[in-house]
Amino acid sequence: MTLLAVQGLNVSIRAVQILHEVTLEVAAGEVVAITGESGSGKSMTALAVMGLLPDRSMATGRVVLDGADLLALSEAQMCSIRGRDIGMVFQEPMTALNPVQTIGAQVAETIRIHEGIGKAQAWTRARDMLARVGLPEARFPLTRYPHELSGGQRQRVVIAMAIALRPKLLIADEPTTALDVTTQAHILDLLRDLASEFGMGLLMITHDLAVVAQMADRIVVMQKGRVAETGPTAQLFAAMKHPYTRALFAASAHRVNLPPAPAPVPLLQVRGVTRTYRQPRRSLFGPRAVVDAVADVSFTLHKGERLGLVGESGCGKSTLTRAILGLEDVQAGEITLNGAPVWSANRSNLAVRRQMQVVFQDPYGSFNPRHRVSRLITEPFHLLPHPPQGEVRDAAIARALTDVGLSPDDAHKYIHEFSGGQRQRIAIARALINDPDLIVFDEAVSALDVSVRAQVLDLLADLCRKRPLSYLFISHDLHVVHSVTDRVMVMQAGRIVEQGVTEEVFGNPQHAYTKTLLAAAPRLPEIGGISHVT
Incomplete structure (x- = not known):
């Protein structure tokens, strides 16, 4: 069953067209990856789905989430959908988090805004959600601030905020670009498990084709604001039809030819x-x-x-x-x-x-x-x-x-x-x-x-x-x-x-x-x- 359907999406900013007839679908529990070079339109597509396009932009076409056309909704209506029905994980967790608020307060805030429950109940749910993403309170107290965590741990907090209300759709924009390989593997496993456990559709934006091959059920390849090629992951990699897709693969597998090193000095x-x-x-007079x-x-x-x-x-x-x-x-x-x-x-x-x-x-x-x-x-x-x-x-x-x-x-x-x-x-x-x-x-x-x-x-x-x-x-x-x-x-x-x-x-x-x-x-x-x- 289709959860998100983007149909003929066009976006222009100050009369300059950025996206051209973008069409894609995400089913419940499915992982769909959008890949392409910088400037290909990946993030702009995600922002259009979230209703977060820049000022003086215009979007036409349809962005249908669970039967509702998001482009036809007011900003007030979109505010009620963001966080509740759509969650987003941004690329740089430190800029996505408030440095003067504790991690517990930031996760609880999402829950309180959308559900209007009391502080104690929201903090209990925040505690459970942080534990679900691998940050149990025994090791990571809710009173910690973002700067007290590593990059991978901060990304887990951002994921906890995004899934706190178990949204129908989760958008992850380059969620592992700055992470080392083991932390990246843990985050990718977490995202895949959450999509399966909650039945969420996962729209993942990345330029890393190896991550795409590991994560995605289907791939959307974008070039210059257009969909160049799309299809099930295994089929697309087995028969890459568009020259741009083949060029991306060749660049991902690229090896350089270094000259031989001189005699060791x-x-x-x-x-x-x-x-x-x-x-x-740890205490006033402690070591x-x-x-x-x-x-x-x-x-x-x-x-x-x-x-x-x-x-x-x-x-x-x-x-x-x-x-x-x-x-x-x-x-x-x-x-x-x-x-x-x-x-x-x-x-x-x-x-x-x-x-x-x-x-x-x-x-x-x-x-x-x-x-x-x-x-x-x-x-x-x-x-x-x-x-x-x-x-x-x-x-x-x-x-x-x-x-x-x-x-x-x-x-x-x-x-x-x-x-x-x-x-x-x-x-x-x-x-x-x-x-x-x-x-x-x-x-x-x-x-x-x-x-x-x-x-x-x-x-x-x-x-x-x-x-x-x-x-x-x-x-x-x-x-x-x-x-x-x-x-x-x-x-x-x-x-x-x-x-x-x-x-x-x-x-x-x-x-x-x-x-x-x-x-x-x-x-x-x-x-x-x-x-x-x-």
């Missing part, structure tokens, strides 16, 4: 590094527990080598990275770059920090939107005792932009004038501008859709041929790490539990934790006898 050496933190007291965020970590990154670092959220990757970059001191051990310590005389060694650069996950958030690209990518020059000026500076800007596949004329533009993939190229140009010895890529492609991600990874391989590039690549995406690294390290609870040649570690893992990570990673279906880990 030590560049970054980490020896016995330990970084501890003291926890808050303060000590947590080892990084415990006795040792490794060497050689010149021209591409080294990967993987592990779950909270395993110590970020703490180790901050120590390598000289942003935090360590309690034990030593970190050197070209033999010079990154921390000396109780302070960060600026001369060493000049030789390292970082590419962050969110390129837009790491740039000042008021400055032009020419100033943004020359920020590393401020660390130099004698930064280049005039024609030398202009030549360095032109070379950096050209190397990342952009034009020297782009130096005069602002960051908002570029797409997400172009912004990440500009972030890489900034990292390259002063020819650093080491670049740290911190989840640098996790926010990009599959086709843009493939382009950026090809760019890295091309840069490795043009420059003597050495980098530490940190990511929760095992397929990407497999593709762009020579060696890989697996981190668990602050320790490196396995490291070695990437092909060997991924092909024949020795540690139980590495096997768990690889087992949790979703896989693309076998096409032509080949399967791919992503």
Whole structure:
């Protein structure tokens, strides 16, 4: 029985048409995935179903939920439907949650607004719902705030809010993009179980075809605001008719061709590094527990080598990275770059920090939107005792932009004038501008859709041929790490539990934790006898 029927949906904003004759259906208990590149219309379709389109937008066609045309309803009527009949899980849980309200209050609020029951009863139901999504009160008190939870735990709170009233339809918009593979697996299992248990229709929006293959009963492939192809998951993957669908699959399975690494010459050496933190007291005069965020970590990154670092959220990757970059001191051990310590005389060694650069996950958030690209990518020059000026500076800007596949004329533009993939190229140009010895890529492609991600990874391989590039690549995406690294390290609870040649570690893992990570990673279906880990 059809629960949601979107029929000939058109959406325009200020006379610019965004969606064109979109048609899809979701049955009760069915999982339907909408996939496609950024800008394909996935999220706009979901917002149209929710009645949350931007100002000055116009929607025509029909969006029928359980017999009622949502496009014909008033805002007051839609307010009574949102939360009760339709729940939504957003991509970034921290922005979807109120930072000054406890998790119990936020789940209870949804129940009280729609059912008008008392506070005590609402809190009891909130407690039960949080326990249902894996946050029992014994371990996660309702008085906790969002910042006290991990990313996966916050996503569970958002799911609890969305299903608190057991809606008929649940929309999940990129619910696992920023999560590590094991947390992602738990969230996907939870969503699938809830859809089955409550008989909800689940409309899932994602650019990850491996997740789609694992989760969806049917797939809707969107391109430029139109439905390019749709059908049952197994049938669609077995016979992809539209060239765009085939292109998405090829990008998802993409592997880059790295040049061979040169002879091993030590560049970054980490020896016995330990970084501890003291926890808050549980009582007024009680002891303060000590947590080892990084415990006795040792490794060497050689010149021209591409080294990967993987592990779950909270395993110590970020703490180790901050120590390598000289942003935090360590309690034990030593970190050197070209033999010079990154921390000396109780302070960060600026001369060493000049030789390292970082590419962050969110390129837009790491740039000042008021400055032009020419100033943004020359920020590393401020660390130099004698930064280049005039024609030398202009030549360095032109070379950096050209190397990342952009034009020297782009130096005069602002960051908002570029797409997400172009912004990440500009972030890489900034990292390259002063020819650093080491670049740290911190989840640098996790926010990009599959086709843009493939382009950026090809760019890295091309840069490795043009420059003597050495980098530490940190990511929760095992397929990407497999593709762009020579060696890989697996981190668990602050320790490196396995490291070695990437092909060997991924092909024949020795540690139980590495096997768990690889087992949790979703896989693309076998096409032509080949399967791919992503």
